[in-house]
Every structure is written in structure tokens, then in C-alpha cells.
Amino acid sequence: xxxxxxxxxxxxxxxxxxxxxxxxASLPPLAGPGTAGAAQRQPTDRSGTAWAxxxxxxxxxxxxxxxxxELRREExxxxxxxxxxxxxxCVEAELGLRPARQLSRWLDLPTxxxxxxxxxxxxxxxxxxxxxxxxxxxxxxxxxxxxGDGVYEAxxxxxxxxxAKAMALRLEQHRGRWKVTALExx
Numbered sequence: 001x002x003x004x005x006x007x008x009x010x011x012x013x014x015x016x017x018x019x020x021x022x023x024x025a026s027l028p029p030l031a032g033p034g035t036a037g038a039a040q041r042q043p044t045d046r047s048g049t050a051w052a053x054x055x056x057x058x059x060x061x062x063x064x065x066x067x068x069x070e071l072r073r074e075e076x077x078x079x080x081x082x083x084x085x086x087x088x089x090c091v092e093a094e095l096g097l098r099p100a101r102q103l104s105r106w107l108d109l110p111t112x113x114x115x116x117x118x119x120x121x122x123x124x125x126x127x128x129x130x131x132x133x134x135x136x137x138x139x140x141x142x143x144x145x146x147x148g149d150g151v152y153e154a155x156x157x158x159x160x161x162x163x164a165k166a167m168a169l170r171l172e173q174h175r176g177r178w179k180v181t182a183l184e185x186x
Contacts, residue, residue: 076144079152079171082106082178084142087156087167090185091137093119096126107180115183135161144171 086106092098093115100119104112142156150173158165170182 072146076146076152079154079178080142080144083144083152083154083156083169083171084139086169086180087142087158088137088139090115090167090183091158091160091165094122094185095134095137096123097134097136106178107183111180111183118185137161137165140164 086103089098089103089106093100093103096119100116103115107115138159140157140159142154144152144154147153147170152171154169154171156167156169158167166186168182168184168186169180171178172181173179
């Protein structure tokens with residue numbers, strides 16, 4: 001412990017008791033004038049005192065990356081659910097269980113025209129053949145893969161009573177909404 005004295009007036013001297021504790025081993029020592037660390041310190045180094053908290057240099061970047069990753073995962077979940085719904089609706093339209101005009105909200109114009117033609121052809125085939133009771137298909141699942149900024153490619157599997165159908169879709173974000181711009185039904 002060192003004792004420092006200050007002079008308020010020449011006749012009065014009062015001692016100040018200041019305690020200096022050693023720097024913990026986990027923190028680097030302060031580099032002061034006349035020490036070896038002073039030559040190594042860069043002028044832009046803002047390390048401050050030995051007891052000041054030090055921020056990780058990539059702390060802000062890591063938080064931003066985590067936020068972007070979470071937004072991307074949320075976007076993928078949304079697109080996966082949409083691909084599953086659209087695939088099921090397209091198969092239902094083809095089977096005659098749903099009017100094809102209900103697909104106009106999700107499909108762009110060329111894809112919608114393709115799906116309307118396909119459902120009309122399927123309806124003609126059903127009318128020409130013997131009448132069968134049609135059971136509702138179920139969606140088994142969907143997978144998505146990012147193909148660019150605001151563009152995803154997806155595949156979906158639909159369970160029919162006698163077989164499974166696969167569908168490939170390309171979804172693009174346009175004016176804040178997802179639209180199917182390409183559709184292949186197997």
C-alpha cells in the first residue's frame with residue numbers, strides 16, 4: 001500500500017490512503033510510459049483501463065448474422081408451407097375437388113393458364129370414363145431450396161388413394177407476396 005500526500009495549504013498536509021491492487025491474471029497489464037507494453041500499443045487502440053470491459057470485435061456482426069439467419073429460416077418455413085398448400089390445391093383442382101379459379105391468388109398468369117387447361121382436360125377424361133368416387137388427397141410434405149434473392153424452388157409430395165404424386169414449384173416474391181412462377185406436376 002502506498003501513501004500519497006497532498007498539500008491543501010503549505011501548513012496542512014494530510015495523507016491519502018490509496019490502495020493499489022494487482023491486475024488480475026486474466027486481464028493484460030496496462031501499458032504505461034516506460035513499460036514494454038507502451039511500445040506495442042497502437043494509437044488507435046481504445047482498450048482503456050485494465051478493468052474496463054472489452055467487447056468482442058465481431059459482437060455486432062454476430063448479432064446481425066443471427067438475425068439474418070432467423071429471418072431466412074422464417075422465410076423458408078413460410079415458403080415451405082405455401083408450397084405444400086399450393087401443391088395440394090393444384091392436385092385437388094385437377095381431380096375436380098376444387099375450382100381452378102381458386103388458384104389464381106397463388107399462381108402467376110402463365111402458370112395459372114397451364115393449370116386451368118390441365119384441370120379441364122382431366123375433367124373431360126373423368127366425364128368420358130366410368131364414374132369413380134374421388135377421395136381427397138393429402139399433402140405429405142414439402143422441401144425448399146433458395147435459388148436466389150426472393151426466389152425458392154420447392155418440391156412437394158401429395159398422397160393419392162392409389163399412389164403418390166410429386167410436384168416441383170418455383171416461388172418468387174413479387175411486391176411482398178409469393179407467387180408460383182413455374183409448376184411441374186408428375
